[in-house]
Amino acid sequence: MPPLPPAKLQQELDTAIQLAREAGALLLSHLARGLIVEYKTSAEDTVTAADREASALIVAGLKAAFPGDGLLSEEETDSPENKAERLGRERVWIVDPIDGTNDFVKGTADFSVSIGLAVGGEPVLGVVFAPASGELFAGMVGAGVTKNGERISVSTRSGGTNDPFIVAISGTEYKRELHLHDLPGMKPSGSIALKLARIAAGEADATFTMSPRSEWDIAAGHALLRASGGDLLRRDGLPIRYNQPSPHIEQGIVGGRPEALAWLTAELAARALPTAHLGLEESALAWATLPGADQAALAGHLGVNVRHGGGQTLALLVVDPATRTVERAEGDAFHLSRLTRDVVRAIGALNEQPHGPHGG
Numbered sequence: 418m419p420p421l422p423p424a425k426l427q428q429e430l431d432t433a434i435q436l437a438r439e440a441g442a443l444l445l446s447h448l449a450r451g452l453i454v455e456y457k458t459s460a461e462d463t464v465t466a467a468d469r470e471a472s473a474l475i476v477a478g479l480k481a482a483f484p485g486d487g488l489l490s491e492e493e494t495d496s497p498e499n500k501a502e503r504l505g506r507e508r509v510w511i512v513d514p515i516d517g518t519n520d521f522v523k524g525t526a527d528f529s530v531s532i533g534l535a536v537g538g539e540p541v542l543g544v545v546f547a548p549a550s551g552e553l554f555a556g557m558v559g560a561g562v563t564k565n566g567e568r569i570s571v572s573t574r575s576g577g578t579n580d581p582f583i584v585a586i587s588g589t590e591y592k593r594e595l596h597l598h599d600l601p602g603m604k605p606s607g608s609i610a611l612k613l614a615r616i617a618a619g620e621a622d623a624t625f626t627m628s629p630r631s632e633w634d635i636a637a638g639h640a641l642l643r644a645s646g647g648d649l650l651r652r653d654g655l656p657i658r659y660n661q662p663s664p665h666i667e668q669g670i671v672g673g674r675p676e677a678l679a680w681l682t683a684e685l686a687a688r689a690l691p692t693a694h695l696g697l698e699e700s701a702l703a704w705a706t707l708p709g710a711d712q713a714a715l716a717g718h719l720g721v722n723v724r725h726g727g728g729q730t731l732a733l734l735v736v737d738p739a740t741r742t743v744e745r746a747e748g749d750a751f752h753l754s755r756l757t758r759d760v761v762r763a764i765g766a767l768n769e770q771p772h773g774p775h776g777g
Contacts, residue, residue, distance in 0.1 A: 452466075468514050532763065586625065628692055650672060695722045
């Protein structure tokens with residue numbers, strides 16, 4: 418559907434900006450007092466009381482201002498009742514009270530408050546606020562993007578040898594794996610929402626991930642990117658839709674201003690940089706990376722997960738979706754460990770954790 422006229426969303430934008438600032442102030446107050454850190458699925462998947470309080474503040478404010486809208490927040494339980502309600506709404510707010518919680522916990526500035534609005538599954542409005550630096554990015558599709566109230570635009574870098582594109586990447590993925598690759602222009606950082614906002618502001622040109630992300634990680638930043646003339650896609654090139662039954666994007670993402678996005682997509686393919694694909698279906702491009710025998714054996718299975726690159730399956734993890742029991746776990750130990758992490762973050766702890774290549 419076409420985006421709503423910007424004037425009709427000004428109240429929404431103003432409300433999101435105010436709530437982002439209030440949540441940011443709350444986060445800074447928690448930092449000043451000291452944090453008690455908890456863990457969700459792993460040592461990399463942290464949460465604090467600040468996450469929950471900021472989420473409650475934002476959600477309460479949005480409910481009061483727009484009672485007819487749906488809501489999805491990382492730190493609020495997406496109960497069957499809430500899921501049914503949001504799936505029945507045309508407009509849904511998608512919130513990450515702290516994008517980059519690990520950086521928040523470490524005391525670095527690379528975290529943000531992310532508030533996005535999707536209409537008919539499309540991102541149309543986004544606010545990304547970095548409390549530690551005071552940078553606030555806000556925009557609506559059709560109306561452009563501002564940073565601290567000043568109009569901004571994407572960069573004019575050519576991507577040539579003397580003017581290379583800047584590729585904003587995950588600091589975690591860089592330390593773990595990407596430092597082994599010679600992709601030009603890589604600049605590691607934390608919050609994915611901030612990466613997308615900085616592309617909209619011309620401070621970077623493109624981004625990608627190897628692991629899947631969730632709707633709350635990217636909705637606001639995606640809206641900013643679209644408002645600036647860019648886009649964000651799944652690694653297989655298909656569009657990202659929001660307010661889905663499962664809020665987890667089942668594969669890595671790639672995005673940027675148009676010229677940089679086209680260049681980066683080609684570079685990722687040429688260098689065979691891996692991505693996960695969770696809940697793999699026969700219609701997906703990655704299905705062809707499975708050997709013929711596996712394609713026949715796994716057809717129709719709802720728990721097929723792969724990590725693939727260069728047209729090959731690097732790791733395979735087959736999980737019973739009802740019991741989360743591992744049925745098969747195969748492939749290179751490193752790639753299997755990364756795939757297992759991605760699956761656990763999407764569906765929860767597995768009943769049998771693979772510790773290395775095994776299975777049939």
